[in-house]
Amino acid sequence: MSGTFVGMPAFPEAARDAVRDTTLRGTLRHATHTIRAKRAKAVAEVSDWAALREAGKRIKDHTLRHLDRYLEQLEAAVTAAGGTVHWAADADEANRIVARLVQETGESEVVKVKSMATQEIGLNEALEAEGIRAYETDLAELIVQLGEDRPSHILVPAIHRNRGEIRDIFRSEMGRWGRPAPEGLTDTPAELAEAARLHLREKFLRAGVGVSGANFMVAETGTLVVVESEGNGRMCLTLPETLISVVGIEKVVPSWRDLEVFLQTLPRSSTAERMNPYTSTWTGTTDGDGPRVFHLVLLDNGRTDTLADEVGRQALRCIRCSACLNVCPVYERAGGHAYGSVYPGPIGAILSPQLRGTASDIDASLPYASSLCGACYEVCPVAIDIPEVLVHLRERVAQGGPVTRDGNKVVLRPARGHGAERAAMRAARWAFRHPGALRAGQRLASRTRRFHPRTLPGPGRAWTGSRDLPPVPAEPFRDWWQRTHGGKDGGR
Amino acid sequence: MNSRERILGRVRRALADVPRDDSPIERGYLRRHGERTAEETVALLAENLADYRALVHRCAPDELPSLIGRLLTERGSASVLVPPGLDASWLAGTDAARVADRAGSTAHELDRVDSVVTGCAVAVAETGTVVLDGSPDQGRRRITLVPDHHICVVRVPDQVVSSVPEALERLDPLRPSTWISGPSATSDIELDRVEGVHGPRTLEVVLLG
Ligand code: SF4
Numbered sequence: 001m002s003g004t005f006v007g008m009p010a011f012p013e014a015a016r017d018a019v020r021d022t023t024l025r026g027t028l029r030h031a032t033h034t035i036r037a038k039r040a041k042a043v044a045e046v047s048d049w050a051a052l053r054e055a056g057k058r059i060k061d062h063t064l065r066h067l068d069r070y071l072e073q074l075e076a077a078v079t080a081a082g083g084t085v086h087w088a089a090d091a092d093e094a095n096r097i098v099a100r101l102v103q104e105t106g107e108s109e110v111v112k113v114k115s116m117a118t119q120e121i122g123l124n125e126a127l128e129a130e131g132i133r134a135y136e137t138d139l140a141e142l143i144v145q146l147g148e149d150r151p152s153h154i155l156v157p158a159i160h161r162n163r164g165e166i167r168d169i170f171r172s173e174m175g176r177w178g179r180p181a182p183e184g185l186t187d188t189p190a191e192l193a194e195a196a197r198l199h200l201r202e203k204f205l206r207a208g209v210g211v212s213g214a215n216f217m218v219a220e221t222g223t224l225v226v227v228e229s230e231g232n233g234r235m236c237l238t239l240p241e242t243l244i245s246v247v248g249i250e251k252v253v254p255s256w257r258d259l260e261v262f263l264q265t266l267p268r269s270s271t272a273e274r275m276n277p278y279t280s281t282w283t284g285t286t287d288g289d290g291p292r293v294f295h296l297v298l299l300d301n302g303r304t305d306t307l308a309d310e311v312g313r314q315a316l317r318c319i320r321c322s323a324c325l326n327v328c329p330v331y332e333r334a335g336g337h338a339y340g341s342v343y344p345g346p347i348g349a350i351l352s353p354q355l356r357g358t359a360s361d362i363d364a365s366l367p368y369a370s371s372l373c374g375a376c377y378e379v380c381p382v383a384i385d386i387p388e389v390l391v392h393l394r395e396r397v398a399q400g401g402p403v404t405r406d407g408n409k410v411v412l413r414p415a416r417g418h419g420a421e422r423a424a425m426r427a428a429r430w431a432f433r434h435p436g437a438l439r440a441g442q443r444l445a446s447r448t449r450r451f452h453p454r455t456l457p458g459p460g461r462a463w464t465g466s467r468d469l470p471p472v473p474a475e476p477f478r479d480w481w482q483r484t485h486g487g488k489d490g491g492r
Numbered sequence: 493m494n495s496r497e498r499i500l501g502r503v504r505r506a507l508a509d510v511p512r513d514d515s516p517i518e519r520g521y522l523r524r525h526g527e528r529t530a531e532e533t534v535a536l537l538a539e540n541l542a543d544y545r546a547l548v549h550r551c552a553p554d555e556l557p558s559l560i561g562r563l564l565t566e567r568g569s570a571s572v573l574v575p576p577g578l579d580a581s582w583l584a585g586t587d588a589a590r591v592a593d594r595a596g597s598t599a600h601e602l603d604r605v606d607s608v609v610t611g612c613a614v615a616v617a618e619t620g621t622v623v624l625d626g627s628p629d630q631g632r633r634r635i636t637l638v639p640d641h642h643i644c645v646v647r648v649p650d651q652v653v654s655s656v657p658e659a660l661e662r663l664d665p666l667r668p669s670t671w672i673s674g675p676s677a678t679s680d681i682e683l684d685r686v687e688g689v690h691g692p693r694t695l696e697v698v699l700l701g
């Protein structure tokens with residue numbers, strides 16, 4: 001990943017600031033609890049949820065297992081349908097490709113629909129350096145962009161902002177970027193949404209280039225799929241003459257039919273809806289309808305390294321629904337920014353250290369930013385065993401061992417005695433010091449879950465035991481806490 | 493070595509430990525949730541559309557022109573976008589100026605039109621969704637996006653399916669499709685759902701049959 005978050009302090013320092021910020025905590029708690037309850041209801045509506053989840057997992061595993069074949073098939077299908085496919089090994093290459101494609105159109109601005117992949121590679125900054133302005137059009141991304149802020153949630157990147165703050169940002173900043181906020185703007189959500197509609201409309205109507213990601217790519221047909229709510233995605237995908245989509249190679253699925261699983265599980269897991277307001281599918285270009293030119297940039301940027309890890313590769317099944325964030329007691333207290341990456345929460349804790357490696361303090365500490373309560377695994381619609389991957393990555397940080405970086409096998413040195421080790425220990429200590437949050441998380445996790453971590457692997461235990469760190473529980477965390485602390489200090 | 497070869501090579505090396513497996517994916521999930529009569533399926537569609545704040549109307553074929561006329565009048569629409577293949581009789585009951593969907597019309601021109609009337613490709617009862625696929629009675633994707641008021645006519649029960657799997661079966665992946673479930677909305681402000689951001693803020697669905 002690029003240096004979007006360069007200089008980020010390790011997890012515990014960043015988290016400590018967030019915990020002190022009571023406005024932020026209140027906003028986050030309200031938001032995550034609201035969406036949790038709604039999601040549970042949306043999931044309960046479908047009687048075959050477990051079977052859909054299992055099928056989603058299998059489809060993704062099957063695709064990853066034959067990823068080379070499906071990528072080639074996808075390339076052929078997109079090309080046959082009038083698109084052009086580019087391959088980018090890393091963030092720099094992807095940014096260079098997109099900047100060149102924009103320059104070739106003669107345009108100096110692009111409209112963007114929210115995409116994790118383009119945030120991951122720092123595309124906006126790279127385009128800015130080439131004199132190209134990228135306008136974020138998702139309401140939350142607009143709030144983040146206008147506030148010169150960083151996203152803190154996958155689905156609701158401005159989840160850390162309350163309505164009053166949003167109104168203030170709109171009032172003071174919109175004028176600098178285009179149409180100013182209406183006179184007398186209040187903080188009611190409807191008025192704020194209207195202000196965004198007016199502000200962005202002039203940009204959509206004149207846009208020459210749209211930039212998007214995609215939720216899915218169908219290898220068989222070359223079809224891309226974007227799932228959204230506001231209609232800004234439709235604007236970016238259909239009004240400009242040129243469309244450039246930057247998509248991680250793991251987003252491919254084999255067949256059109258496979259969408260029947262994910263179009264059921266994704267909306268219910270993410271926004272807790274039966275269906276999100278808008279889903280767009282397109283295959284290459286269509287005469288007279290939509291962009292005349294379509295470019296697909298396939299992005300690796302650490303994904304093949306992740307694929308090489310037998311345990312860690314399951315993280316590539318992720319469909320970015322954000323359900324795991326919303327149930328995570330650590331996320332709820334620490335906030336998204338503490339994770340130092342565009343991927344916050346439990347998925348970020350296993351994805352960022354794999355995509356970027358564990359050389360930095362923040363990445364080494366991320367696998368420890370968890371209490372292993374298992375609620376994330378429970379809600380994941382593609383059954384990623386996040387606790388299993390966390391334990392695996394902890395072992396790797398502590399003990400070192402073979403990993404793949406930039407396509408090469410290398411042997412990591414143990415973190416013992418290094419800054420990374422100290423950062424990791426602080427993260428672990430931080431996570432264990434917030435039992436109130438933990439209990440809430442454990443209540444959510446069902447008693448029947450398959451995976452319930454009991455111990456860290458042997459060497460990890462020795463490592464933690466010899467240092468100033470609470471023993472990692474050989475029993476469920478809550479019981480351990482009750483036994484050693486007698487439940488005092490509980491509500492903290 | 494170019495990046496294509498580099499990435500594909502890395503994929504292959506990464507998968508060296510994994511045996512290939514071409515056995516079909518086990519799909520233990522349901523094709524649809526529950527058995528319903530055609531009429532019950534249409535009723536479920538109406539209920540779910542309304543739940544996501546679409547305005548739902550039902551009418552018989554001979555009532556359609558007057559219903560569309562009334563909806564446009566109530567809205568105060570002076571102009572209406574017309575896809576090339578729309579049944580002309582549907583608009584027999586309105587005085588609103590017809591604006592043809594021409595390839596040459598700019599986004600700014602579309603922005604000045606008040607309403608749009610289309611058919612649809614399929615509707616999904618379980619999710620309250622209408623799907624457009626750019627057929628002649630639906631037109632290009634932009635005409636149902638830029639105007640603020642969309643009237644979508646669904647022929648019932650023929651165009652209604654129960655579930656997402658059944659809808660995908662009916663669609664041609666090579667045509668661009670737009671799945672619409674209620675008017676545009678956002679939950680980005682404190683996770684409160686607010687209708688009406690960039691797409692049409694009013695979606696009216698007419699169940700015709
Ligand atoms: S890891 Fe699972 S729950 Fe978390 S965002 Fe990805 S798909 Fe959703």
